[in-house]
Amino acid sequence: MNAYHQLVEHTKNITHFEHLSAICGWDQAAMMPAGGAEARAQAMAALQVHIHQLMNQPQLTEWFAQAEQAPLSAEQQAVLREMKRQWQQATVLPESLVQAQSIAGARCEHAWRQQKQDNDWAGFAANWEEVVKLSREEAQIRAAATGKTPYDAMLDLYEPGASTQALDSLFDDVKSWLPTLIDRVLEKQSHESVLLPRGNYPSETQKSLGLAVMKQLQFDFDHGRLDESTHPFCGGVPTDVRITTRYSETEFVQSLMGIVHETGHARYEQGLPKAYAGTPAGEARSMGIHESQSLFFEMQIGRNPLFINHLADLASQYFNAHNDPVFAKANLQKLYSRVSKDFIRVDADELTYPAHVILRYEIERDLINGVIEFRDVPELWDHKMQNYLGLSTQGNYRQGCMQDIHWTDGSFGYFPSYTLGAMYAAQFMAAMKKTIDVDGVIHSGDLTPIFTWLADNIWCQGSLLTTDELVKQATGETLNAEHFKAHLEKRYL
Amino acid sequence: MNAYHQLVEHTKNITHFEHLSAICGWDQAAMMPAGGAEARAQAMAALQVHIHQLMNQPQLTEWFAQAEQAPLSAEQQAVLREMKRQWQQATVLPESLVQAQSIAGARCEHAWRQQKQDNDWAGFAANWEEVVKLSREEAQIRAAATGKTPYDAMLDLYEPGASTQALDSLFDDVKSWLPTLIDRVLEKQSHESVLLPRGNYPSETQKSLGLAVMKQLQFDFDHGRLDESTHPFCGGVPTDVRITTRYSETEFVQSLMGIVHETGHARYEQGLPKAYAGTPAGEARSMGIHESQSLFFEMQIGRNPLFINHLADLASQYFNAHNDPVFAKANLQKLYSRVSKDFIRVDADELTYPAHVILRYEIERDLINGVIEFRDVPELWDHKMQNYLGLSTQGNYRQGCMQDIHWTDGSFGYFPSYTLGAMYAAQFMAAMKKTIDVDGVIHSGDLTPIFTWLADNIWCQGSLLTTDELVKQATGETLNAEHFKAHLEKRYL
Numbered sequence: 001m002n003a004y005h006q007l008v009e010h011t012k013n014i015t016h017f018e019h020l021s022a023i024c025g026w027d028q029a030a031m032m033p034a035g036g037a038e039a040r041a042q043a044m045a046a047l048q049v050h051i052h053q054l055m056n057q058p059q060l061t062e063w064f065a066q067a068e069q070a071p072l073s074a075e076q077q078a079v080l081r082e083m084k085r086q087w088q089q090a091t092v093l094p095e096s097l098v099q100a101q102s103i104a105g106a107r108c109e110h111a112w113r114q115q116k117q118d119n120d121w122a123g124f125a126a127n128w129e130e131v132v133k134l135s136r137e138e139a140q141i142r143a144a145a146t147g148k149t150p151y152d153a154m155l156d157l158y159e160p161g162a163s164t165q166a167l168d169s170l171f172d173d174v175k176s177w178l179p180t181l182i183d184r185v186l187e188k189q190s191h192e193s194v195l196l197p198r199g200n201y202p203s204e205t206q207k208s209l210g211l212a213v214m215k216q217l218q219f220d221f222d223h224g225r226l227d228e229s230t231h232p233f234c235g236g237v238p239t240d241v242r243i244t245t246r247y248s249e250t251e252f253v254q255s256l257m258g259i260v261h262e263t264g265h266a267r268y269e270q271g272l273p274k275a276y277a278g279t280p281a282g283e284a285r286s287m288g289i290h291e292s293q294s295l296f297f298e299m300q301i302g303r304n305p306l307f308i309n310h311l312a313d314l315a316s317q318y319f320n321a322h323n324d325p326v327f328a329k330a331n332l333q334k335l336y337s338r339v340s341k342d343f344i345r346v347d348a349d350e351l352t353y354p355a356h357v358i359l360r361y362e363i364e365r366d367l368i369n370g371v372i373e374f375r376d377v378p379e380l381w382d383h384k385m386q387n388y389l390g391l392s393t394q395g396n397y398r399q400g401c402m403q404d405i406h407w408t409d410g411s412f413g414y415f416p417s418y419t420l421g422a423m424y425a426a427q428f429m430a431a432m433k434k435t436i437d438v439d440g441v442i443h444s445g446d447l448t449p450i451f452t453w454l455a456d457n458i459w460c461q462g463s464l465l466t467t468d469e470l471v472k473q474a475t476g477e478t479l480n481a482e483h484f485k486a487h488l489e490k491r492y493l
Numbered sequence: 494m495n496a497y498h499q500l501v502e503h504t505k506n507i508t509h510f511e512h513l514s515a516i517c518g519w520d521q522a523a524m525m526p527a528g529g530a531e532a533r534a535q536a537m538a539a540l541q542v543h544i545h546q547l548m549n550q551p552q553l554t555e556w557f558a559q560a561e562q563a564p565l566s567a568e569q570q571a572v573l574r575e576m577k578r579q580w581q582q583a584t585v586l587p588e589s590l591v592q593a594q595s596i597a598g599a600r601c602e603h604a605w606r607q608q609k610q611d612n613d614w615a616g617f618a619a620n621w622e623e624v625v626k627l628s629r630e631e632a633q634i635r636a637a638a639t640g641k642t643p644y645d646a647m648l649d650l651y652e653p654g655a656s657t658q659a660l661d662s663l664f665d666d667v668k669s670w671l672p673t674l675i676d677r678v679l680e681k682q683s684h685e686s687v688l689l690p691r692g693n694y695p696s697e698t699q700k701s702l703g704l705a706v707m708k709q710l711q712f713d714f715d716h717g718r719l720d721e722s723t724h725p726f727c728g729g730v731p732t733d734v735r736i737t738t739r740y741s742e743t744e745f746v747q748s749l750m751g752i753v754h755e756t757g758h759a760r761y762e763q764g765l766p767k768a769y770a771g772t773p774a775g776e777a778r779s780m781g782i783h784e785s786q787s788l789f790f791e792m793q794i795g796r797n798p799l800f801i802n803h804l805a806d807l808a809s810q811y812f813n814a815h816n817d818p819v820f821a822k823a824n825l826q827k828l829y830s831r832v833s834k835d836f837i838r839v840d841a842d843e844l845t846y847p848a849h850v851i852l853r854y855e856i857e858r859d860l861i862n863g864v865i866e867f868r869d870v871p872e873l874w875d876h877k878m879q880n881y882l883g884l885s886t887q888g889n890y891r892q893g894c895m896q897d898i899h900w901t902d903g904s905f906g907y908f909p910s911y912t913l914g915a916m917y918a919a920q921f922m923a924a925m926k927k928t929i930d931v932d933g934v935i936h937s938g939d940l941t942p943i944f945t946w947l948a949d950n951i952w953c954q955g956s957l958l959t960t961d962e963l964v965k966q967a968t969g970e971t972l973n974a975e976h977f978k979a980h981l982e983k984r985y986l
């Protein structure tokens with residue numbers, strides 16, 4: 001076996017342990033009783049140490065050196081490039097730091113679930129200080145190894161190729177037109193009336209409806225399932241994708257669209273190239289591209305008025321509400337395009353969402369670069385929230401800086417992916433429309449042509465191309481935020 | 494860190510990986526969609542290889558030698574004894590044999606699932622011959638290492654301290670009175686009439702009822718949960734115990750008592766000594782003692798007429814069936830004490846169960862010791878089945894020697910634990926009655942005194958004592974099957 005194949009076999013072995021980590025992580029969020037947390041955190045930490053040790057086997061250095069000299073096909077070169085990137089990212093941190101982060105993150109995240117409900121910033125900060133401290137150590141080590149700034153080195157984990165420079169320029173542009181656009185849309189919508197869902201929508205019925213929508217979106221139930229968790233996510237492995245949602249029995253629209261969103265993530269995973277399973281080339285390209293697929297499902301398909309018509313039919317059928325004006329097509333269309341300035345990112349509409357992301361981006365960028373301290377975050381949050389959305393979060397931590405899970409376990413650098421994803425999704429739709437009558441396809445109810453385009457251009461590419469190459473091959477150009485702006489103006493003005 | 498503490502830390506690390514294996518194993522049985530099976534099997538195999546490698550680290554030999562010379566407390570000596578036993582059992586087999594067994598066992602078990610349905614003994618025997626051959630090799634290697642007979646060396650894996658000599662004498666005694674007792678009970682019950690559950694008992698309602706019974710049995714829901722699987726089991730880890738059941742919507746009595754049984758396993762796990770968590774001393778004493786706890790819950794509590802009265806109240810409440818004679822206390826008491834001679838062990842009642850176990854014990858003992866050959870098994874099965882239960886299995890392999898999964902992958906030596914567990918349970922109850930008014934406690938509905946006795950005498954002992962020491966300390970004598978006989982006669986005559 002030559003060095004390249006030894007690397008591939010070694011990487012596949014690591015993937016087996018990441019598989020177990022993904023399933024046990026899903027279990028932690030969706031199944032595990034609270035009393036299991038401490039022992040699970042220790043077991044997961046031991047697993048992370050083992051994965052770290054596998055990544056740090058001394059022979060890998062030699063194998064990479066040999067493989068880079070060997071004659072390889074273009075695909076093999078892509079596999080090698082991604083294996084090396086992951087190897088470098090994984091091996092640069094000392095084992096003691098990896099283990100400390102895993103334990104501190106699990107503890108902080110677990111306690112946060114209650115502290116958030118209690119608006120307990122002091123309790124949270126006591127755990128979070130350690131998480132931030134360890135993440136800064138991580139960022140500095142990564143920065144030293146790559147010649148990037150600390151925050152750019154963290155960004156690279158989620159969005160290879162992204163940089164503060166590019167994001168600052170992208171987001172500054174958004175900040176130049178978004179607040180005005182939001183106000184114009186709010187003014188326009190202030191003249192419309194919408195009926196809100198009121199009443200009792202049992203979780204069981206919502207789940208049945210969600211499963212029906214997943215079926216229409218061609219989710220593969222032989223390779224995945226739907227469950228519940230506090231914070232909806234898409235986990236598991238490509239052969240067994242676990243998506244979750246959260247039901248509120250007083251309304252059904254949020255959970256329903258949440259399921260559409262997670263189904264987008266899931267179909268990307270289910271559509272990844274099986275020939276490269278177990279290697280990084282068989283994995284999702286980046287968090288931004290991952291989010292582009294969920295947001296394609298949610299924003300480009302799910303909130304298209306013609307798709308909402310299908311949702312209205314299904315929902316009124318499942319809730320036996322054919323004569324309920326809440327379920328009327330026009331009303332649901334309005335419900336699914338309402339804009340409001342509000343506190344919670346995960347509940348935010350498409351239009352205000354970038355403001356939530358830019359706020360977090362600016363704070364975490366400065367936090368990781370050491371420009372601000374963890375205790376400054378609530379005040380900065382309040383300040384930016386006032387500026388971007390005109391809302392005060394003073395003393396309101398649960399709806400402010402304690403609302404998201406990401407920071408609780410040190411996932412700094414992740415937030416920009418949401419808005420990058422929204423931009424990529426709009427760009428993919430613009431390109432798709434050159435060859436597909438998208439509205440006609442959505443109206444028909446059989447979305448196969450749309451999924452075939454996504455499968456061919458995005459899903460089955462895995463990480464064989466860089467993000468820029470992927471986007472250029474699929475759309476003819478690299479990221480161009482004009483498609484996003486045009487999409488928002490067309491939908492909301 | 495001295496050698497003893499190095500061993501403890503190493504063992505705790507192994508336990509972390511066994512934790513992940515337990516959770517992913519539970520997921521495989523209770524949650525995983527079929528399409529996830531192949532990748533999961535590979536991931537689980539990689540995990541087993543890792544655990545095997547951890548057990549085979551060369552420094553362990555030296556650490557054990559050093560630790561055995563060190564001054565240790567009595568508890569530390571118990572921990573060391575159990576760590577060494579597990580280490581020797583895990584490392585004595587050559588890797589080539591372990592691998593051959595894994596392949597042959599998986600092949601035989603997989604094919605058996607269909608062959609059993611097809612009553613295909615010839616097809617099964619073709620695979621099983623290899624499994625038996627490899628298990629005999631295993632038994633001989635274990636025998637050479639321990640100075641035991643081959644079958645005793647296999648028994649030791651599940652029931653440390655058990656021996657053919659002791660089991661022969663125990664089971665010969667049972668055989669001397671059991672067939673007569675069964676016939677007397679059948680004669681007595683032939684005059685009774687019982688109403689069978691007929692109708693529609695929704696799984697959701699059965700689950701709610703099961704949860705209510707688990708609550709009465711003081712299952713700790715902060716450290717465990719109830720789910721569904723084809724084959725009910727108790728899995729997970731002591732801090733997070735996962736029990737499963739299987740619902741049939743045409744009746745509810747089996748699943749309900751199945752939940753009582755698994756709750757017994759679960760409470761043993763939940764009650765294991767936390768001070769020894771992660772070491773073998775913090776684990777269950779043996780398969781027989783584990784089964785003694787599930788059978789204590791099922792046979793000594795669950796089928797006590799006074800407990801069945803509570804079940805009748807709860808069940809008629811959950812199914813809103815207060816006037817249904819099926820749910821009458823006297824009828825449920827009869828339902829839960831019906832005896833019949835039948836083919837299938839897992840469906841057998843308390844009274845005939847030992848006959849099923851003794852038959853299997855005698856066959857696997859002689860098979861592993863080389864006294865009989867694999868091809869002799871169907872005839873021997875038929876012969877013993879005729880003798881013990883008066884049933885012929887000639888040509889009926891699916892309800893005969895092909896009914897159980899245990900032998901398909903070479904788990905020889907496990908079966909005696911079931912009946913040892915029933916005997917220990919009866920003995921524990923006899924001892925408990927010396928200080929506790931058990932019937933009064935059960936009648937009251939607050940079972941706390943019973944659980945306190947079990948927690949103090951069994952659960953919190955973990956594996957600190959040998960089985961004989963544990964039983965003698967709890968009951969004043971080592972295993973005495975007279976308690977079992979007296980229990981059966983009192984209940985059924």
Ligand SMILES: [Zn+2]
Pocket residue numbers: 261265291294
């Ligand atoms: Zn998403």
Ligand SMILES: [Zn+2]
Pocket residue numbers: 754758784787
């Ligand atoms: Zn059992």
